[in-house]
Amino acid sequence: MILSNVETVPGKNITRFYGVVSGSTVRAKNVGRDIMASFKNLVGGELKGYTELLTEAREEALLRMAQQAESLGANAIVNVRFSTSSVAQGAAELFAYGTAVQVD
Amino acid sequence: MNFDPSLPDEGINVSRSHPLREALLLVLGVIGVTVAVVASIGFAVDWVAPLIPPDAEVYLFADSFDPAAEQAEPDAARVEALRGILDRVSAHWPDSVYPFRIQIWDEAQPNALALPGGTIAVTTGLLDTVTSENELAFVLGHELGHFHNRDHLRGLGRGVGMTLVMFAVGIGGGGGAAQLAGIAGQLTQRGFDRDQESAADAFGLGLVAAEYGHTAGARDLFEHLRQSDDGSALSGYLSTHPLHQDRIDRLEAVARAAGWPLTGKRSALDSVLRAEPTELAAPGQSAPDE
Amino acid sequence: MDAQIALLQIGIPLALLLLGYFIGSAVERRHYASIREQELRWRSLPAVNFRTVPRGWTVEDSTLLMGNVVISVDYFKRFLAGLRMLFGGRVKAYESLMDRARREALIRLKVETVEQGYHALVNVRMETSRMAGARGGNSVAGVEVLAYGTALKLRSRPT
Numbered sequence: 307m308i309l310s311n312v313e314t315v316p317g318k319n320i321t322r323f324y325g326v327v328s329g330s331t332v333r334a335k336n337v338g339r340d341i342m343a344s345f346k347n348l349v350g351g352e353l354k355g356y357t358e359l360l361t362e363a364r365e366e367a368l369l370r371m372a373q374q375a376e377s378l379g380a381n382a383i384v385n386v387r388f389s390t391s392s393v394a395q396g397a398a399e400l401f402a403y404g405t406a407v408q409v410d
Numbered sequence: 411m412n413f414d415p416s417l418p419d420e421g422i423n424v425s426r427s428h429p430l431r432e433a434l435l436l437v438l439g440v441i442g443v444t445v446a447v448v449a450s451i452g453f454a455v456d457w458v459a460p461l462i463p464p465d466a467e468v469y470l471f472a473d474s475f476d477p478a479a480e481q482a483e484p485d486a487a488r489v490e491a492l493r494g495i496l497d498r499v500s501a502h503w504p505d506s507v508y509p510f511r512i513q514i515w516d517e518a519q520p521n522a523l524a525l526p527g528g529t530i531a532v533t534t535g536l537l538d539t540v541t542s543e544n545e546l547a548f549v550l551g552h553e554l555g556h557f558h559n560r561d562h563l564r565g566l567g568r569g570v571g572m573t574l575v576m577f578a579v580g581i582g583g584g585g586g587a588a589q590l591a592g593i594a595g596q597l598t599q600r601g602f603d604r605d606q607e608s609a610a611d612a613f614g615l616g617l618v619a620a621e622y623g624h625t626a627g628a629r630d631l632f633e634h635l636r637q638s639d640d641g642s643a644l645s646g647y648l649s650t651h652p653l654h655q656d657r658i659d660r661l662e663a664v665a666r667a668a669g670w671p672l673t674g675k676r677s678a679l680d681s682v683l684r685a686e687p688t689e690l691a692a693p694g695q696s697a698p699d700e
Numbered sequence: 701m702d703a704q705i706a707l708l709q710i711g712i713p714l715a716l717l718l719l720g721y722f723i724g725s726a727v728e729r730r731h732y733a734s735i736r737e738q739e740l741r742w743r744s745l746p747a748v749n750f751r752t753v754p755r756g757w758t759v760e761d762s763t764l765l766m767g768n769v770v771i772s773v774d775y776f777k778r779f780l781a782g783l784r785m786l787f788g789g790r791v792k793a794y795e796s797l798m799d800r801a802r803r804e805a806l807i808r809l810k811v812e813t814v815e816q817g818y819h820a821l822v823n824v825r826m827e828t829s830r831m832a833g834a835r836g837g838n839s840v841a842g843v844e845v846l847a848y849g850t851a852l853k854l855r856s857r858p859t
Contacts, residue, residue, distance in 0.1 A: 313750045313751060313752050314750075314752070320411045321411055321412070322411060322412050322413075322414050323411050323412075323413060323414070323746070323748055323754070324413075324414050324415075324416060325415075325417075325743075325746065325747055325748065326747055326748065326749050326806065326824055327418055328423070328802065328826075329422070329423060330423050330795070330798055330799070330802070331790060331795065332790065332791040332792075332794040332795050332798060333788075333789070333790060333791065334781070334784050334785040334787075334788050334789060334790075334791050335785070335788055336785075336786065336787050336788030336789075337578055337579070337581070337786050337787075338788075339788065340581065341578070359788075370422050370423055373419070373422045374418035374419065374422050374423075375418070377418045377419035377422070378414070378416050378417075378418050379414075379416065384750055385749050385750040385751075387749070387825070389826065389827070389828060391828040391829060391830065392830060393791070393794050393797075393798070393830055393843060394781060394785065394794070394830070395785075396785035397781065397784075397785055397791050397794060399794070399798050399828060401798070401802075401826070401828065403749060403826060404749060405748040405749045405750050406418075407411075408414075411754050411755065413746045413754075415743045415744045415746075416743075417739055417740065417743055420736070423795060423798070423799045424792070424795050424796045424799050425790060425792040425795055427792055429721065429725075429776070429777075429780065429792070429793070430721070432780065432792065433776070433779075433780055433783075436780065436783035436784060436787070437783065439783075439787060440783055440786065579786065585782065586713070586778070586779035586782045586783070587779075587782045587783050587785075587786055589713065590783075593709070593710065
């Protein structure tokens with residue numbers, strides 16, 4: 307599955323377009339990470355635990371989006387956009403969407 | 411480019427799992443973790459409490475507790491009489507460093523309390539329920555047991571621990587999780603509290619056996635308390651004082667293991683302690699001694 | 701007396717949970733059925749999220765259109781999510797919430813497009829925001845999804 311966040315896949319022609327496909331997951335942090343993060347808030351710096359968590363979640367969202375595109379028969383997704391929103395105080399939704407197309 | 415109006419597969423963005431099964435797992439998880447954490451805090455506190463010297467405890471609580479001074483009955487004669495029994499019983503615990511004080515509270519419910527710092531309070535309701543000096547001696551001995559076992563420190567430690575756990579759960583999960591953890595934590599706490607009461611019972615029993623040569627007072631007390639109150643099985647578990655029959659059985663087991671006689675001659679109660687004669691029949695008063 | 705109070709303390713939330721579960725799942729099933737039916741009905745209306753107007757389309761008119769929906773979760777799901785947030789991991793209860801809200805918003809955008817007399821949508825974007833509950837941070841009253849895009853009126857229908 308080719309992913310691109312510009313209008314087209316550079317160097318290729320779009321022969322067919324389907325529609326908007328999206329992938330999303332909702333992930334929660336756990337209390338342990340939360341408490342470690344509170345300590346980190348004192349000194350600042352990267353919250354490695356959260357970085358890993360969100361990276362993993364975003365990859366899963368991309369995977370789901372690719373699955374939707376595959377089920378349509380597409381082989382590329384263009385104009386991929388990400389959106390992260392907090393669903394509850396302890397949970398965030400990772401959302402990726404784009405248009406499924408077929409390129410030659 | 412051509413438009414293709416197909417629709418993607420269903421269910422890619424949702425997880426197929428039965429919500430009731432997940433709920434069961436999570437609920438068991440929360441209960442399990444809460445019970446484990448609260449129990450470990452309880453054991454840790456039990457381990458640390460004896461290491462703190464009693465002088466420190468007396469100092470810590472010395473000024474903080476005299477709220478019941480107003481409730482105290484001013485009848486000096488009764489307080490004196492009670493004091494006499496206390497002195498005789500506590501003589502069998504020579505290592506104690508607490509400055510014991512006696513207070514009598516005017517309440518209809520029979521109760522006795524050990525207040526941090528060395529004060530023991532007894533209600534008029536209890537004085538009306540007992541019929542022999544042995545029973546009072548056991549009550550005082552039980553309260554002395556709380557001091558001996560450092561129960562105030564343990565209660566304090568466990569309280570702090572519970573607060574921390576509730577705080578952690580509160581910031582992590584939502585209201586439902588906090589409620590669930592709260593209930594699980596409280597029930598675990600009750601277990602510790604009940605063990606404390608049994609330990610205080612055993613200590614009091616030892617003092618009474620040393621003073622009178624037998625432990626009949628303990629059994630009499632519980633018989634009298636049971637006659638005046640009837641608890642159901644569920645409320646017995648949920649309250650901190652174990653059900654009376656349970657307690658009697660445990661006491662008899664302790665007495666038998668230590669070789670203390672279960673029956674014996676009861677000493678008469680000082681008349682000044684009894685406000686009015688009680689109607690309850692005291693077991694053993696009419697029966698001959700064993 | 702102590703026992704009755706404790707039973708009430710456990711009993712009432714439990715009853716609410718079961719109510720939330722049974723009625724909530726029924727409501728969700730019905731909504732999904734409606735979503736699927738409507739997606740089928742409007743699937744011939746192209747909605748893409750890139751900006752290029754496909755070759756061969758002659759545009760007569762265009763405008764910005766929106767579709768949005770606010771959906772809330774039942775008590776059972778909220779309770780489950782609260783527990784899940786202690787341990788971390790995938791919050792399955794909210795995944796279906798987001799899925800429903802998103803698809804419903806897109807459907808509403810398409811319906812609006814058709815009602816206004818337009819034929820296609822380009823540059824579709826989606827925004828999600830949370831409606832906080834009465835108790836603030838942890839409690840979720842609902843989630844709003846907004847879908848918006850440029851609707852095109854075409855001289856000739858797309859093939």
